[in-house]
Amino acid sequence: MVRFPLALSLLLSASLVLAQQPATTTKRPTARTPKPVAASGTTLNRPIPLDPDVKVGKLPNGLTYYIRKNAEPKNRAELRLVIRAGSVLETDAQQGLAHFMEHMEFNGTKNFPKNELVNFLQSAGVRFGADLNAYTGFDETVYQLPVPTDSAKLFERSFQILEDWAHNATLDPAEIEKERGVVLEERRLGRGAGQRMRDTYFPVLLNNSTYARRLPIGTEEVLKTFTPETLRQFYKDWYRPDLMAVIAVGDFNVNEVEGIIRQKFGRIPAVANPKPRKEFDIPAHKDTKVIIVTDPEQPNTVVQVIYKRPEIKERTLNDLRESIKRGLFNTMLGNRIQELTQQANPPFLGGYSNYSDFLGNIDAFTSIAVAKEGNVEKAIRAVLNENARVKQFGFTATELARAKQEFYTGVEQSYSERDKTRSANFVNEYVQNFTDNDPYTSIDFYFDFLKKQQAGITLAEVNALVDQFIRNENRAVIVMAPENRNAGPGQAKLPTVEQIIGYVDDAGKGLTAYEDKTLDAPLVPTPPTPSPVANVKEIKEIGVTEWTLRNGVRVVLKPTNFKNDQILFGGSSFGGTSIYDLKDFQSARFSSTLASLGGTGAYNQVQLGKFLSGKQVNVYPYVSELNEGINGSAAPKDLETALQLLYSYFTQPRKDADVVAGFLSNQRSALQNQIDTPTPQRVFQDTVTVTLGNNNPRRQPLQPADLDKVDLDRALAIYKERFANAGDFTFYFVGNFTEATLKPLVEKYLGGLPATDKKEKFVDLGIRAPKGEVSKTVYKGLDPKSSVQLVYSGDLTWSPETTTQIDALAEVLEIKLIEKLREEESGVYGVSAGGAYSKYPVPRYTFRISFGCAPENVEKLIAKTQELINDLKQKGALPGDIAKFKAETQRETELQLKDNQFWLGYLQNQYVNADDPTEVLREADLLRKVTVESTKEAANTYFGKNYIRLVLMPEKKQ
Known part of the structure; x- marks a missing residue:
């Protein structure tokens, strides 16, 4: 990377989002x-003191190490191998080889031949790309390896991987030849307007320095023609202990880790006459x-x-x-x-x-x-x-x-x-040191x-x-x-x-001083009339409590100690834009945005931002297709302010016609830009959206003319309708609170919301992906690069067993696609296979396979993908790949169960879908049901006749 x-x-970004x-x-x-420091001494001329909790040492061969014990997350460690060498050190004949070397570390070392390193870690629950990764910059190359520590053998083996990266890369010529295609595909992904313009202005911006001529991705000519010996020379010159650091932060014994580092990395020989590491x-x-x-x-x-x-x-x-x-x-x-x-x-x-x-x-x-x-x-x-x-x-x-x-x-x-600081938050400080x-x-x-x-x-x-x-x-x-x-x-x-x-x-002529306009008024000028908790239900298995307030509001609580200063919350009800006719669609889809632009209560948007300055409060309402709701977060000390803001967004939406006019004006201009000069990816994505939406009017790309249909008064009326009745809302709170401290705030601000007994439902708009086989090719773009999306869809029997099988099918297919399309064919840099599913408006699944490649390889790689799918249909997944899926899922769940964001999303999904809140406790049982036979059955079920093939190709030459 x-x-x-x-x-x-x-x-380098050619356009801003x-x-x-x-x-x-x-x-x-x-x-x-x-960087945080601790006060000592009375003079500011003293050096910034280093954190005493970090053990730093240097081996006789020159390698530096940083070790820190940190218990969050439990039974995990973050390991890094840092090489103080990047693309700026390349010779003309080596342009791109610092980055290429990074790739080769995953393609064969002394103790992990060929792709065994990735295979070994996946089997331990470490995902390639998401967890196991590396990056190359101008001045450094960093390898990152998050690993479990509850297995002594696995933990020790992880340091063997770092040692192999340091000096045991095999650099097999056959593997180098295969990896050329992968790196060239990564380079292809970066081509486009931004790259072409950068190539022009970079030498000027960087004043013709070495940096201007050493972009880490390198040149196509070098990547295609360099010899293995040229790559070995870069490895020999710069992968040496005096330019290396090993970083270990995690839930482990510091002395034991130091012993492992000294034993493994101490045997790397020092370089007798090292090449000078020049600073540029x-x-x-x-x-x-x-x-x-x-x-x-x-x-x-x-x-x-x-x-x-x-x-x-x-x-x-x-x-x-x-x-x-x-x-x-x-x-x-x-x-x-x-x-x-x-x-x-x-x-x-x-x-x-x-x-x-x-x-x-x-x-x-x-x-x-x-x-x-x-x-x-x-x-x-x-x-x-x-x-x-x-x-x-x-x-x-x-x-x-x-x-x-x-x-x-x-x-x-x-x-x-x-x-409660996670280990990953520490490692970059030591990299930069x-x-x-x-x-x-x-x-x-x-x-x-x-x-x-x-x-x-x-x-x-x-x-x-x-x-x-x-x-x-x-x-x-x-x-x-x-x-x-x-x-x-x-x-x-x-x-x-x-x-x-x-x-x-000439900037600055005729200016006047900035006027800091603020407002100091209560968010809620009239205190709401509280509504007490009328019913309590406990779900002890997962530490959750349900309250039903007298006004009908339901509140789901999960107190945690995962973070000291974090409370997350949300609330939603059915309805959304789906219940409005097409003539009101644009006003409805922008309703929450325009309401937020107005501020709330007495505060306009700018004044509200100033009022909340210094408070850890974030609250925002939304109106989606099937739901409306509000999400937010707060520190415990600011929770009342957050709930006041929530109450105000429900009851005091504010109209600001000037700000809305400015917002819509900017949106029109941005949309017109996209129409005047459409990017290839934008045109392709619009085609994907329209096709999967079966050309429904609500799935069309937004046009400047659509903004003319947005009526501010109608939008605010819709917003008020969506938030007029809290009685069919369910709210969720996860984080550092007690029921005793939360209860009076909930009774006051949620209990004080207007509510009736009316329960709304969304409207099924009938938007489904088209049935049968559909193939669309978009010809757009100057560069020789293509994008492919293969989509399967259909109806679904909703159950946790079903969704687990879809997750498993996605993972085992992605493993095989990486092996086949990337490692064997050298045809892609990355490929993804993902299964999505939803219960509403009706239970449906969508299975999507995506990759970028050379135009001439599109048909071949699609054919290889279909071969893998057919193989899954005939034989099911390999037991080893199923084991990888289970290991990755179990390791991920271990972390998720200690994460507030996971619990908020999980509880929202379970309650909205009317599913069992304790389902998460059944994961082991659900995973046991994933077998060779079940993946075969899933492949035949979900890779069916509803198949959409979408391809972006460069423009045809005239």
């Missing part, structure tokens, strides 16, 4: 997240570099202004304090730019400004805007004016106070969860440091940062646009390089 730094990944932000999301600082720079430049790139498959116009500057190293306590200031700066500026999209006529479809690390030796302050109607000038001026507004007038004291509270709340939550010398430190110390330092950070200090971030030198502007936007009626022409520099230099 190829991986880029976060900031660079955002820049535009989505409405939840109205009540609590924002957190998005700068380089400060991105040279600074005095001028402003402007790159305008267009592409016929780029759907929108994106403007990016990047102010590059030397990397800020965090080494001392003062550096840590500075990182807090940057986090506060990012939060406040991000909030301001978000507000611009919440006005009547937003200047862009989306945008942000942010300071973060970038690549190599540089950081960057980056401003990005997605232009509306291709108007580059308006978009770039809007986002740069917000930067300039800070430069001229600074932030306000109230903004800083909110940002500090948000920052503090986020750190406080991490502190409160310190004994090894690769970049970034300090890692305890949350105890950092929280104490924050409490002592944050109050003293002044507004003037934070305001002064803008002069550090925004400077005339070492900056670049990238404009990415659709090729057909250069001219045309109703479309803005792209500006010249000189005009763009003028926009950047």
Whole structure:
């Protein structure tokens, strides 16, 4: 897997995903997240102290290790092998081989020949791709292995895998030849408008540095022609102990793990005359570099202004304090730019400004805007004016106070969860310490440091940062646009390089200071009349209690201790958009979105966000096709606020015609972009949706004209109807609460909701996938790449036995597809087989097989897929593959049973479907019923006559 730094990944994205932000999301600082430390000493010039709970050592051969005991999750460990070598170290003849080497580690080592490594781990319940994985970046390669620790033999064997990766790769020429196709298919997946434009602007953005010429995926020519010896040379040069770290975090004995590491990795010989590991720079430049790139498959116009500057190293306590200031700066500026999209006529479809690390030796302050109607000038001026507004007038004291509270709340939550933090959350800190010398430190110390330092950070200090971030030198502007936007009626022409520099230099003229408009009013001005719990039912087997309130509301509770600071909740009832005629469909489908855009009660959307600042509260209503409902989360201390917000969304929807007009205007513009310059994948996915929906009017792609059918008043009327009667709602609460503390809040805010005895049902709209065989081929796209989806569907007998058999069939088929299409045929990078099922509106299943490949291989790979399906029909699954499915399911369930999110979703599904809530306890029995014969029967049942073949092919040459 190829991986880029976060900031660079955002820049490489050729278009931004535009989505409405939840109205009540609590924002957190998005700068380089400060590493927690513990206060000691009185001077800020002291080094940032490292976390004493981490045991760090170095072997005589130079290998470094990090070991930490952590009990969450129980009986699990996260292992990493880190190589401080990536694509930047490749020679011209090795371009792409750092990443290729990563692939080969899974294709044969001394102790795990060929594909035995993947086979061994799957048998232990470790999934390939989802759990077992690796990535290659510019400067490092990281192998990740999450493993159980309750089997001493398996745990010890896992370290053998890491050792084999370190120095025992076999690099069999035959396996190398097979893997060429897989890596070339991964490279094929990355082709498109973004790649073509990146190839043009990357050398300019990175000032012709080595990084610009060493994308981890490499070049097609090298990948096709390199010799095995060239790959072996990269392995020999850079896979050596002085450039390696082993990281182990988990539920184990630290001394025992240290002994295993010393024994296994100590036998790796040190390199006598190691090749110097050079550090690479991105040279600074005095001028402003402007790159305008267009592409016929780029759907929108994106403007990016990047102010590059030397990397800020965090080494001392003062550096840590500075990182807090940057986090506060990012939060406040991000909030301001978000507000611009919440006005009547937003200047862009989306945008942000942010300071973060970038690549190599540089950081960057980056401003990005997605232009509306291709108007580059308006978009770039809007986002740069917000930067300039800070430069001229600074932030306000109230903004800083909110940002500090948000920052503090986020750190406080991490502190409160310190004994429940999952091992996976620790390992990246140690990876970054090894690769970049970034300090890692305890949350105890950092929280104490924050409490002592944050109050003293002044507004003037934070305001002064803008002069550090925004400077005339070492900056670049990238404009990415659709090729057909250069001219045309109703479309803005792209500006010249000189005009763009003028926009950047002239930003900030005629500005006024930001006005921080807030509101301080109760969310619920009139206290609701409580309704007491009238009936109690206990389901002791799973620790669940049901309450029925006097107003008819049903409440399902599962108190847990999985997280200290988390309560999740949700509620739903039948109805949804299905009960409305087609003429009201668009208003109905947007009803909850438009209601949320209005805010609630006395608060508009912006004011509500400010009011909730610093609170761990997230609540959002929804109206789907068959249901309406509300979901949310809160810290225990903020639960009453969350329930007040829930009550307000039910009873006090707020109309904001200006914000809705702006939202619909942006949606029209975004949709028009997609019509004017449709991407191949978008056209294909629309075809898939329409085909599976049997061309039903409610399964058509959204068009700009559809938004003209959205009537705000009708949408709000529908919203009110959907939430007018809580009597047919069931609510669910999972997390750290007691029934005694929750009961008065539930009785007040849920018991106070309007309710009747009326029980609604959804309407079966009759939307089913077409029967029989259907084949559709879409010809779209310039690149030689195809996408394939094979879909089977039909009616279903609803039972846990049935759904378990579908899950098993999906897993055993996917195992075989990976073996056949990827490992044997080298025809795909990834392939998925998934079985979905639902009880409503009628019990149905959909089985979908998906992969991307070369156009010339489509027919062959579909034929191979059908061969595997026919083999399952005739013989059933192999016992070994069934054992893998059972092991993976059991291991996954062990984790899920200690996860609040799982329980919330599980309970919602069981109650909505009227299924037994204790079904989860039957898993062992259900898995026992998965046999060779049952998979044979399932294959013949679910791979039936309703077969839809959907293929995306490149455009035919004229």
